[in-house]
Amino acid sequence: MTSAVAAVPITGFALCNGLGVTVDAVRSGLYEGKSGLGPSPVPCPFPTVVGAVDCALPELPAALKPWTTRTARLAHLLIEQLGAPLARLRERVRPERIAVILGTSTVGADVTEDAFRHYIEKGALPADYDLWRHHTYGALLHVVTSLIGAAGPAWVVSTACTSSAKPLATAQRLIAAGIVDAAVVGGIDTLCSMTLRGFFSLDSLAASACRPFNAKRDGISIGEGGALLVLERGGDALALLESVGESSDAYHISAPHPQGVGARLAMQRALDQAGVAPTEIDYVNAHGTGTRLNDSAEALAISGLLGNDVPVVSTKGYTGHMLGGAGASEAVITLFSLLEGFLPASLGADPIDESIALRIPLQREHGRYRRALSNSFAFGGNNVSVLLRAV
Amino acid sequence: MSALCAVAGVGLFTPRYAGLKELRAGQPCAEPRAPSGELLDKHSRRRASDLTKACADAYQQALQQAGVDAVSCGAVLGMALGEASTTIGLLDQLWRGPGMLSPMRFAASVHNAAAGVVSIGTKNTGFSTALGADFDTPAMALLEGMTFVLTQQLPVIVVCADEAAPENLVENEEGWDFLVTAVALAPTDSAARDLPRITAPERGVASWTMPDLPPGLAQSPVVGLLDLVAALSDERARDARLDRGRGHGYGVRILRGL
Numbered sequence: 270m271t272s273a274v275a276a277v278p279i280t281g282f283a284l285c286n287g288l289g290v291t292v293d294a295v296r297s298g299l300y301e302g303k304s305g306l307g308p309s310p311v312p313c314p315f316p317t318v319v320g321a322v323d324c325a326l327p328e329l330p331a332a333l334k335p336w337t338t339r340t341a342r343l344a345h346l347l348i349e350q351l352g353a354p355l356a357r358l359r360e361r362v363r364p365e366r367i368a369v370i371l372g373t374s375t376v377g378a379d380v381t382e383d384a385f386r387h388y389i390e391k392g393a394l395p396a397d398y399d400l401w402r403h404h405t406y407g408a409l410l411h412v413v414t415s416l417i418g419a420a421g422p423a424w425v426v427s428t429a430c431t432s433s434a435k436p437l438a439t440a441q442r443l444i445a446a447g448i449v450d451a452a453v454v455g456g457i458d459t460l461c462s463m464t465l466r467g468f469f470s471l472d473s474l475a476a477s478a479c480r481p482f483n484a485k486r487d488g489i490s491i492g493e494g495g496a497l498l499v500l501e502r503g504g505d506a507l508a509l510l511e512s513v514g515e516s517s518d519a520y521h522i523s524a525p526h527p528q529g530v531g532a533r534l535a536m537q538r539a540l541d542q543a544g545v546a547p548t549e550i551d552y553v554n555a556h557g558t559g560t561r562l563n564d565s566a567e568a569l570a571i572s573g574l575l576g577n578d579v580p581v582v583s584t585k586g587y588t589g590h591m592l593g594g595a596g597a598s599e600a601v602i603t604l605f606s607l608l609e610g611f612l613p614a615s616l617g618a619d620p621i622d623e624s625i626a627l628r629i630p631l632q633r634e635h636g637r638y639r640r641a642l643s644n645s646f647a648f649g650g651n652n653v654s655v656l657l658r659a660v
Numbered sequence: 661m662s663a664l665c666a667v668a669g670v671g672l673f674t675p676r677y678a679g680l681k682e683l684r685a686g687q688p689c690a691e692p693r694a695p696s697g698e699l700l701d702k703h704s705r706r707r708a709s710d711l712t713k714a715c716a717d718a719y720q721q722a723l724q725q726a727g728v729d730a731v732s733c734g735a736v737l738g739m740a741l742g743e744a745s746t747t748i749g750l751l752d753q754l755w756r757g758p759g760m761l762s763p764m765r766f767a768a769s770v771h772n773a774a775a776g777v778v779s780i781g782t783k784n785t786g787f788s789t790a791l792g793a794d795f796d797t798p799a800m801a802l803l804e805g806m807t808f809v810l811t812q813q814l815p816v817i818v819v820c821a822d823e824a825a826p827e828n829l830v831e832n833e834e835g836w837d838f839l840v841t842a843v844a845l846a847p848t849d850s851a852a853r854d855l856p857r858i859t860a861p862e863r864g865v866a867s868w869t870m871p872d873l874p875p876g877l878a879q880s881p882v883v884g885l886l887d888l889v890a891a892l893s894d895e896r897a898r899d900a901r902l903d904r905g906r907g908h909g910y911g912v913r914i915l916r917g918l
Contacts, residue, residue, distance in 0.1 A: 274811050314759060374770065381829070385751040388828055400829050405740065407794025422861075424793040424800035427742070427771035435789055442807040446663055448860060463750055466759065467766035515787045517779040522704070523767035534785055648767055649776020651788065 274445045274542060276658065278506030279498055281354025283347040284601045286494025286588040287320025291350060296605050298587060299613040302633065305587055306478045306490050311379075313465045316476040320492025320589030321460060333412055336402045338377045339459045341412040347455070347497045348416045354499045355417060358451055362501065364420035368449040369413055370439045371425045372432030372456030373495075374593030377404040379461040413453070421449045427593065429647035430556075432456050433495065434596025437655055438513035440500050450502045455597035457495030464491055464592060471523065479559035479590070480617035481583035482568070482629050489558045492589025496597040508604050511545070511640070511656040514538030518650025525563055525646060529570030532556075535652035536574050536642055543656055545640065547575045552612060552641040554603040557583020558590055559617070567644065568625040580634060581627045586616030596645035600655050603643040607659040611635050663860040664915065665806050666851030668815065669725030670889045671718035671842035674877065680893060686872065695840075700781040707764055708777055709746050710838075711739075715774035715821050716781065718842035722817050726844030733844075734808050734816035735775050735788040738801025740881035742771040742792065744826040774821070786814070798884030799861040799902040799910030805845050806860050815846040820882035837876035841885040843892075856892055857915040858900075866899035866911025878904055888912065 285291065288298040288305030298305060309319040326342035327349060328334075333341070348355070358367065384398040402408050406425035414423050422443065426435045433456025440452035458464075468474040468489060475488035500510060516538060518531035525532065540547060553575065556567055564583075571581055584602050591598050606612050612634040619631050643655045670680075675692040677683040697705040697713030699720040705713065715737060723730055746769045753761050767773075772790035779788050787808060793800040798820045805818040819842040825835035848857060859865070870890035877883060884902030891897035891914060901911040 382751065382754065385748075385828075386755045389752075389755045394829070394831055401794065404829070405794050406792035407740070407796070410793060422800060422803055424791045424796070424804070426789055426791050428775070428788075428790050429770040429772060439789075439804060439807070442811045443803075446807045446810045446860075448663070448803065448807060462754055463747075463761070463766070463769075466754065466761045467750070467763070467769075470761045470763040470766055472763075515789075517776070517785050517788050519779045519783050519785050521780070522773065522776050523763075531785060647772070648770045649772040649788075650779060651772060651776065 274441055276509040276511045277441050277444055277500045278504040279508050279510055280501045280504035280506065281351050281499035282496065282601045282604060283350035284496035284598050285322055285343065285346055286591060286598060287322060287492050288587050290322060290324045300611060302614050302616060304478055304616060306589055311460045311462055311465060315469055317474050318478050318490050319460055322494050329412065333415060336408055336412050338380050338403055340376055340409055340457050343457050343495060344409065344413050345416060347495065351497060351499065358499055358501060359418055362451045364418055366421055366450040367419040368421040368440060368443050368452040369410060369417060369419045369423040370436035370452055370454045371409060371413060372436050372593050372596065373425060373458055374427055374429050374432050375458045375461055375464060376406055376409055378463055379459050380404065382462055417453055419453060428651045429649060430592050431596055431645045431647040431651045431653045432593035434645040434653040434655055437510055437600065438515055441510060441513060444502050452500045453497055454500060455495060455497035456594050458493055458592045458594040460493045473560050475559060478617060479585055481557035481559040481585055482564050482615060482618040482621055482625055484620050484622040486559045486561060486564060488560055490589040492591045494591050494598060495594035496601045498597065506660045508607050508660055509658040511658045512539045512542035514654040516652045520650050523648050525566040527566055529566035531650055531652045532567055532570035532646055533574050535654040539642060539654045539656040549640050550575055550579055550642055551638040552606050553579055553581045554599050554641060554643040555581050555583045556644040556646045557585055559585060564625065568627050572626050577626050578628055580612055580630050582612055582615040582630060584613060596653060600643045603641045603657055606638045606641055607657060610637055663806060663810055664848050664857045665809050665845040666848050666855040666857055667843055667892055668846040668851055668855055669722040669844035671721030672889060673714040673717045673840040675838050680889060700777055704777040704780055709743060709768060711743060711821060711823050712774040712777055714840040715819050716778050718840040719778055719817050719819050722842035722844040726815065726846065728815040728844060730782040731784050732786050732814065734786055734814055735778060736801050736805040736816055736818045737772065737775045737790040738797040738820040739771065740792050740794050740797045740822050743769050743773055744823050748826055795881050795903045795907035796910060797882050803861050809845050809847055813847045815844060818843050818845060820885040822880055822882050834879055836879035839877055839880045839882060839886060841889055843889065857918060859913040861902055861910040861912050863909050865913055866901040868897045868899050869901050869904060
């Protein structure tokens with residue numbers, strides 16, 4: 270049995286991050302060119318800024334209270350935003366035909382960090398700590414599937430910074446193969462000590478707000494947050510998930526291929542799968558982390574495949590790098606351009622690195638954007654490029 | 661469900677048994693074995709965790725048995741916990757030491773570390789992913805692999821792995837042993853006719869599990885893929901359950917002689 274992978278309607282989306290905790294707030298922040306980066310609420314012994322979600326998160330319902338983590342409560346916040354699309358979905362699709370595919374790199378790391386500190390100081394884990402409710406992927410799945418009312422296949426992709434982009438590809442395949450009719454996809458990461466100190470140890474963390482594509486860029490700013498999207502066969506499309514290209518660099522565990530070979534391959538595969546020519550791409554939301562290596566390699570990949578005229582924006586200057594939550598979040602941010610006809614300024618890019626031969630908007634631009642790619646790249650040389658189309 | 665994939669190869673690594681035959685016969689090794697990581701390049705092998713090396717070993721067995729192209733086949737890595745020892749090492753550095761982390765250990769702590777180094781070792785620029793779903797990890801990894809095969813018409817190696825239970829994080833329950841199992845899935849159109857076929861995982865379709873499995877392996881969150889591999893080697897088995905009671909009851913049917 271061969272299943273052609275067709276475009277899938279996107280019937281709803283939600284997101285939250287350091288720029289705002291609703292779709293409207295994030296869109297306004299991007300439109301106005303505001304940064305969501307600020308001091309870190311997680312103590313760290315070096316200077317840095319982060320994109321922290323700054324609001325009182327909703328409590329989980331009583332039956333799910335034992336699964337309470339910051340990640341689970343962020344998921345609850347996103348699911349509350351998706352009320353209307355989820356209600357329509359539940360009317361049209363049986364629960365067992367709805368998949369939940371999430372992505373995260375941290376899941377319950379913040380809770381486990383605290384629990385392990387308790388273990389070291391007191392010789393035992395806290396009495397209320399439970400690995401299967403607070404740390405594992407299944408814990409997050411239990412909360413999300415319960416809140417959504419989905420009973421189809423459910424798993425969490427964890428491929429570092431591509432974690433929440435890959436579920437879009439997975440869902441498209443599940444729908445194409447006839448396994449399910451709909452999927453709720455996306456992902457979430459939360460701030461924790463291990464990621465802040467880990468990227469600091471790699472000399473990849475900026476001391477001040479990250480500056481993707483800037484001549485003086487010096488690393489990433491970490492953010493937290495995430496996004497969820499509803500994908501539904503035959504649904505009333507806000508936009509289309511046209512295709513997703515995936516590739517591996519086969520080069521290095523934590524550094525990108527310097528020529529961007531894997532990144533280009535992911536974009537090429539997205540175009541090939543959809544039967545779209547490079548000239549049909551109107552906009553690229555770059556991975557654009559603000560590290561010297563990533564931005565140079567990605568620039569070579571984009572210019573090599575798409576030329577130098579297509580506008581390329583990194584939005585990490587607004588939100589920070591949400592790591593496992595970035596892919597889905599930036600797919601939603603890319604949808605704003607298709608739905609509302611504006612590109613945010615690439616915050617922090619001025620002055621642009623002269624070696625980067627891309628058209629990087631330093632001011633907000635307006636136009637009609639029909640197709641856009643959203644890139645995500647990760648440790649392990651894992652690359653994803655999501656192709657989205659306006660309807 | 662009409663979705664079918666051929667199973668073209670299998671792989672297994674567990675420290676106490678040399679292979680499936682010895683495991684089924686209850687004949688443990690005299691000394692625990694260490695994984696070789698032979699598939700990895702020298703640089704990666706030196707730095708890789710035992711879990712990553714064991715994943716590479718099982719991957720290599722399945723790859724060679726299937727005879728598929730190492731450069732283009734897909735890879736799905738399913739782990740309930742993943743690089744737990746590496747992560748606990750980071751937590752130790754965080755709270756017992758000066759609070760600074762090893763950059764190598766941090767990079768190797770990601771859930772897809774093994775998938776990444778295997779792609780480097782095989783120069784594979786294709787699809788790879790890493791996932792987890794607690795005790796449903798084998799079922800969901802198989803489903804991810806099968807939908808890739810069905811939609812892309814390319815073979816994929818599915819590896820399910822977890823280290824022994826991290827005792828300082830699972831204090832109040834029975835632990836489990838280190839276990840890595842792999843299967844090579846291939847499109848039915850291009851597979852040899854005598855290879856067994858499996859259906860896509862569904863809830864409640866199967867009950868077969870390997871009898872007399874040592875308790876340490878039976879408790880592993882990823883034991884379901886071992887049960888499938890054992891069922892494939894047992895002509896009497898017509899199905900395989902992909903968890904042992906702590907998941908959602910997914911299983912697959914096995915079709916032979918099509």
